[in-house]
Amino acid sequence: MLDEKYIDTIFTSFSAALAEQGAPLPSVSQIAEEDNDPYRILVSTLISLRTKDEVTLSASLRLFSIAPDIETLASLDENTIADAIRPAGFFRRKGSQLNKIAQIIVNEHNGKVPCEMETLLSLPGVGIKTASLVLNLGYGIDAICVDCHVHEIVNRLGWVKTKSAEETEKELRKILPQRFWISLNELLVRYGQKICTPVSPFCSLCPENRRCPKNGVQRER
Numbered sequence: 001m002l003d004e005k006y007i008d009t010i011f012t013s014f015s016a017a018l019a020e021q022g023a024p025l026p027s028v029s030q031i032a033e034e035d036n037d038p039y040r041i042l043v044s045t046l047i048s049l050r051t052k053d054e055v056t057l058s059a060s061l062r063l064f065s066i067a068p069d070i071e072t073l074a075s076l077d078e079n080t081i082a083d084a085i086r087p088a089g090f091f092r093r094k095g096s097q098l099n100k101i102a103q104i105i106v107n108e109h110n111g112k113v114p115c116e117m118e119t120l121l122s123l124p125g126v127g128i129k130t131a132s133l134v135l136n137l138g139y140g141i142d143a144i145c146v147d148c149h150v151h152e153i154v155n156r157l158g159w160v161k162t163k164s165a166e167e168t169e170k171e172l173r174k175i176l177p178q179r180f181w182i183s184l185n186e187l188l189v190r191y192g193q194k195i196c197t198p199v200s201p202f203c204s205l206c207p208e209n210r211r212c213p214k215n216g217v218q219r220e221r
């Protein structure tokens with residue numbers, strides 16, 4: 001188990017470093033801050049995959065303006081959904097997935113976004129990241145949402161030594177005290193966007209610069 005004091009230090013110092021960079025919230029968290037509706041979290045997280053934050057936010061808001069609830073989304077055809085979320089990455093495929101997901105939720109779950117990990121993962125296009133965010137932000141259920149940023153940063157820091165996000169999630173469950181599970185994703189996603197960036201991290205701006213083993217880092221700034 002990682003030491004709680006050490007994790008507290010990381011959360012405080014990383015948040016301070018981000019504040020100095022004026023880093024905004026990721027778009028899904030921004031949507032969640034206004035309204036923790038699991039429907040909005042599910043839809044905006046799916047739109048966010050392979051899509052820039054600013055595009056995710058505007059595409060999600062456009063879609064919510066014509067589909068404020070899951071029943072309306074289920075009634076729209078997939079092209080209308082795709083046009084609303086354009087230019088999000090893979091907007092045609094996502095339009096079709098969103099329509100199918102909405103129909104399944106309306107027809108098989110009485111219009112309620114599922115609150116169990118396994119049921120969420122059975123929906124088309126829903127992976128561990130999306131399911132975890134729905135549970136975290138939409139239902140306040142402890143789950144560790146591991147995306148590419150979280151996976152990469154905890155490996156660089158030496159917390160885990162893993163090859164996939166799924167493996168990282170399993171390892172973090174064993175070593176990370178539960179009170180950090182929900183907040184880890186938002187912190188490290190922002191950190192990965194601004195400081196511990198994928199190709200060449202800005203280690204000179206990082207409070208962990210001296211202590212971090214920088215596993216797998218080839219080049220730093």
Ligand code: SF4
Pocket residue numbers: 153156157195196197201202203206207208209210212213214217220
């Ligand atoms: S020192 Fe560099 S590699 Fe380590 S967490 Fe900070 S930015 Fe990432």
